[in-house]
Amino acid sequence: MATPIKEWSKLEVRAVVRFLLSKGTKPSDIHKQIAETYGEGAISRSRVYQWCTWFGEGRTSLGDEPKSGRPKTSTNEENTTRVDELIRCDRRMKIREIALKFQRVQFMK
Numbered sequence: 001m002a003t004p005i006k007e008w009s010k011l012e013v014r015a016v017v018r019f020l021l022s023k024g025t026k027p028s029d030i031h032k033q034i035a036e037t038y039g040e041g042a043i044s045r046s047r048v049y050q051w052c053t054w055f056g057e058g059r060t061s062l063g064d065e066p067k068s069g070r071p072k073t074s075t076n077e078e079n080t081t082r083v084d085e086l087i088r089c090d091r092r093m094k095i096r097e098i099a100l101k102f103q104r105v106q107f108m109k
Helices: 010-022 027-038 045-056 077-089 095-108
Strands: none
Touching: 010 027, 010 045, 027 045, 077 095
16 A cells, blocks of 8 residues: 655645546545545545536636635734733733724724
8 A cells, every 4th residue: 555645735635636537536436545645634525525516517726716705904913913012911911801902003093
């Protein structure tokens, strides 16, 4: 038995799904081959079926589709530094108190 590939990317595994599907391999067999080659954690059986459906419907992109909703804006270097400083000044400060302090600062800007 071959040694599983330890380092892989989602795009690589999705390309393998697309390749095997184009060769006429059944989704259950695709999952089995991927699990043998990349390990059990590479992709779930249901995700293989989902990607097979999408590729069967004509999808060609291996990447994730853009997600809808509010973009992440609160995680940046400035906010991380400010929260770190607050915690270092008062280690007993609660998350709610930190959030209230940041709301006040956001309204002032």
